[in-house]
Amino acid sequence: MTLQAIDTFAATRESSSSPLAAMPIAVTLVESVSAEALRKRAAQVLREVVGLDCAECLYVEGSGRWLGRDGDEVQFDCSDFSHPYAHVIRSGKALTLSVGDARTRLDHAGFQAQVVHLGAKKRLQVRPLRAKDGEQEWLGALLMVGEGSTFSALDDDPGMAAFEELLCQLWARLSREQGERHRSRALRDSLVKLNDGARRQALADQLSEDLLGQSTAMQTLRRQVVRAAETNLAVLLQGETGTGKDRVARALHQLSGRAKGPFMAINCAAIPEALLESELFGHAKGAFSGADHAQQGLISQADGGTLFLDEIGDMPLALQAKLLRVLESGRYRPLGASEERCADLRLVAATHQPLREHIRAQHFRADLYYRLGQFPLSLPPLAERRDDIAQLAQSFISDFCAREQRDDMGITPSALRLLQRREYPGNVRELKNLIDYACAMTPQGADIDAYVLPGEQESDAQASPNSQVNGTAYSLPNDIDDLRQTLRDVESAIIRQRLMHFGGNRAQAAASLGLPKRTLAHKCQLLELDTK
Numbered sequence: 001m002t003l004q005a006i007d008t009f010a011a012t013r014e015s016s017s018s019p020l021a022a023m024p025i026a027v028t029l030v031e032s033v034s035a036e037a038l039r040k041r042a043a044q045v046l047r048e049v050v051g052l053d054c055a056e057c058l059y060v061e062g063s064g065r066w067l068g069r070d071g072d073e074v075q076f077d078c079s080d081f082s083h084p085y086a087h088v089i090r091s092g093k094a095l096t097l098s099v100g101d102a103r104t105r106l107d108h109a110g111f112q113a114q115v116v117h118l119g120a121k122k123r124l125q126v127r128p129l130r131a132k133d134g135e136q137e138w139l140g141a142l143l144m145v146g147e148g149s150t151f152s153a154l155d156d157d158p159g160m161a162a163f164e165e166l167l168c169q170l171w172a173r174l175s176r177e178q179g180e181r182h183r184s185r186a187l188r189d190s191l192v193k194l195n196d197g198a199r200r201q202a203l204a205d206q207l208s209e210d211l212l213g214q215s216t217a218m219q220t221l222r223r224q225v226v227r228a229a230e231t232n233l234a235v236l237l238q239g240e241t242g243t244g245k246d247r248v249a250r251a252l253h254q255l256s257g258r259a260k261g262p263f264m265a266i267n268c269a270a271i272p273e274a275l276l277e278s279e280l281f282g283h284a285k286g287a288f289s290g291a292d293h294a295q296q297g298l299i300s301q302a303d304g305g306t307l308f309l310d311e312i313g314d315m316p317l318a319l320q321a322k323l324l325r326v327l328e329s330g331r332y333r334p335l336g337a338s339e340e341r342c343a344d345l346r347l348v349a350a351t352h353q354p355l356r357e358h359i360r361a362q363h364f365r366a367d368l369y370y371r372l373g374q375f376p377l378s379l380p381p382l383a384e385r386r387d388d389i390a391q392l393a394q395s396f397i398s399d400f401c402a403r404e405q406r407d408d409m410g411i412t413p414s415a416l417r418l419l420q421r422r423e424y425p426g427n428v429r430e431l432k433n434l435i436d437y438a439c440a441m442t443p444q445g446a447d448i449d450a451y452v453l454p455g456e457q458e459s460d461a462q463a464s465p466n467s468q469v470n471g472t473a474y475s476l477p478n479d480i481d482d483l484r485q486t487l488r489d490v491e492s493a494i495i496r497q498r499l500m501h502f503g504g505n506r507a508q509a510a511a512s513l514g515l516p517k518r519t520l521a522h523k524c525q526l527l528e529l530d531t532k
């Protein structure tokens with residue numbers, strides 16, 4: 001299928017009554033190999049098939065501040081209201097006016113050049129184009145110029161809505177794919193251009209897209225990751241569970257000169273001891289019963305790239321000695337093989353365990369510990385960077401909406417305050433799970449409210465003795481030292497569960513608890529469960 005499909009469709013559109021008549025256009029759009037090609041094709045469809053005088057897709061460039069035109073230097077500042085795109089991007093709503101009006105009311109030179117040759121009586125419509133996948137808010141804007149009757153027909157045409165939806169979906173996907181590819185290339189190119197300090201800062205800033213958090217601890221961590229990525233040193237990541245060790249390991253690989261090589265990962269705690277050696281080192285044919293063919297191990301597969309050993313604290317002592325040899329000499333011997341092999345890899349290991357204590361207990365080799373930790377990195381627990389919670393929460397909400405194809409949702413200030421106050425033994429992973437749950441419990445069109453967030457006692461309910469009040473399960477802490485606060489917590493948990501049960505309907509929740517609605521509203525306010 002080629003661009004001819006557009007012409008064919010244009011010719012047959014009038015006469016065709018097939019419900020599948022729009023398929024060739026969809027195929028043409030889907031075949032676009034880049035976001036730029038997609039924009040061109042979409043505009044061509046609108047001109048040739050719909051019969052518009054002018055159609056053009058403008059794109060929001062990376063910083064989100066400018067709208068650009070393909071093949072043109074002209075850029076439109078998104079906060080400059082002398083052109084229609086700023087109005088549309090800021091309001092999120094389409095704008096329709098006559099070309100004549102646009103000429104007199106909007107005096108941006110670049111925009112004037114776009115419409116100067118068009119008849120003053122024609123209508124002009126600009127529509128915002130927005131990715132619904134949460135990764136990239138604004139894609140750009142669609143400029144269309146044509147007869148008033150064409151727009152009246154388009155406004156009622158479900159085909160136009162479907163066309164726009166398809167365009168946005170494809171665009172978001174293509175720009176994400178391109179962005180991912182371009183990002184590492186651009187980063188490496190920038191190494192050449194910038195001096196060391198600026199280059200490192202630029203890389204650390206780029207990393208903030210993957211390793212979220214503006215706290216000092218996260219900024220320091222990102223700068224350390226950049227430094228570590230410049231070297232071939234073995235990196236030991238230490239941090240509580242869920243602090244992002246896996247993410248950091250992948251970022252290290254992506255930033256390093258080995259980014260084009262493989263990234264192989266294994267969780268040493270998840271593989272039975274007996275299998276771990278052959279998984280890592282590989283084996284020769286007949287090395288053990290059942291080994292009816294030779295198999296490469298991860299060390300060999302990571303050649304030229306990075307090997308990530310998660311939960312290194314769980315590696316058996318015998319294997320630790322073999323791993324040390326790989327690190328010292330770059331040589332290893334697959335199980336049952338007669339010859340040694342070489343591997344050129346960077347090792348990144350991670351643990352949440354106190355390895356020094358393991359060394360004292362003789363469960364971990366001290367020499368391996370020091371060799372692994374040539375470049376030690378500590379990941380801060382979430383409790384030490386509560387300032388990051390708001391950004392993380394917003395990002396997880398967007399991820400949820402994109403994944404579940406839900407409309408954008410926000411979070412109320414009281415819900416955010418609750419999140420910022422609570423404890424997170426499971427760190428960022430726990431916060432992410434909590435947000436996923438809260439998103440799922442929040443009705444379409446609403447923001448996450450405090451009442452949908454399970455309290456800490458509810459999360460830990462299995463761990464401590466449960467009680468039953470008024471049909472609502474909650475857990476009694478064992479170490480009550482402030483009865484009033486405990487009673488407030490229990491009251492808050494009960495009200496939140498009731499509100500959740502009744503989908504946020506305060507009147508029903510109040511009736512079910514035998515309270516006047518006003519009293520419940522007052523309690524909600526005191527307990528910061530208020531939504532308004």
Ligand SMILES: Nc1ncnc2c1ncn2[C@@H]1O[C@H](COP(=O)(O)OP(=O)(O)OP(=O)(O)O)[C@@H](O)[C@H]1O
Nearest residue numbers: 210211212240241242243244245246247352428429
């Ligand atoms: N700084 C961060 N920015 C965005 N997401 C993060 C960040 N840190 C962690 N996460 C997310 O939290 C979850 C847990 O992260 P990850 O698996 O990297 O933690 P971990 O320290 O390796 O955990 P474990 O020790 O249990 O294996 C993942 O969903 C990850 O994407």
